[in-house]
Amino acid sequence: MTAPLTPHDQPSPHDDPAGGQSQGQPSGNSSVPPYGHPGHPGHPGQPGQPSGYPEQSGGAGYSGHAERPEHSEPGPELRAELVQASLVAIAVAVAGVLLGLLWLWLAPKVPLISDGSAVYLKNSEGEDAIGADGVFTLLGLAFGVVSAVVVFLLFRHGGIALVIGLAIGGVLASVIAWRLGVWLGPTSDVVAHAKSVGKGVTFDGPLKLGAKGALLAWSVAAMVVHLVLTGLFGPRDPEPALPSPATPGAR
16 A cells, blocks of 8 residues: 655656646746847847857958068169269269369478488478368368269259268268379388488488378368259259138138
8 A cells, every 4th residue: 555645745746747847927028038048139049149259250351360562672763862862972982083183293292301310301390281281171062062063963852862872972982082193102111212312411201191080171061062953953852832812701
């Protein structure tokens, strides 16, 4: 015999054997399906519904890595300016030969004399050695002005490349002129020269450039004069057109 079931042991007809919830009584959040349910608006599998996450498009606008910018080559105008600056520098440097010859010709001579045991200045109070530096400086300034004027007349558009070409060419020309004048001038071996001419005979001393700053005279003069000429007579940029005044009453 079995014992009769007590009332509290009998299952209620409203109990849900699977979920433990009463049938016919929806829960408080049953109207909102959980995420992951096909009916949820954010479910990624629901066609035509937004997923709530930005879609990753595989089109042409998206790439896995940033595009590397290509190195831009200098334009034809810049290349032309560089070629012109190189030609200017070479021409100015070659002109240094003329500066060297003029310096050798115009620089004052330094007279020396030997007593058989030592070499002395014939005129101890003379300023001939300083005069050689002054002549070189003046000639460098004159050549710088002339070269700047010639370059400006040939290339009126100006440009910083031409100024740099003048500066480099001026330094090279000054060095060439200095070394050429020393090489063509009297020998730098004073003792041997004194022995060759004999005792008590006056001879010219070697040509020297004591102030090495004179080597920059050509470049400084050329740059200043060229910049002044470009500022005064160079081409002007077109001024922007002013807007015409509006007619009164016109809309």
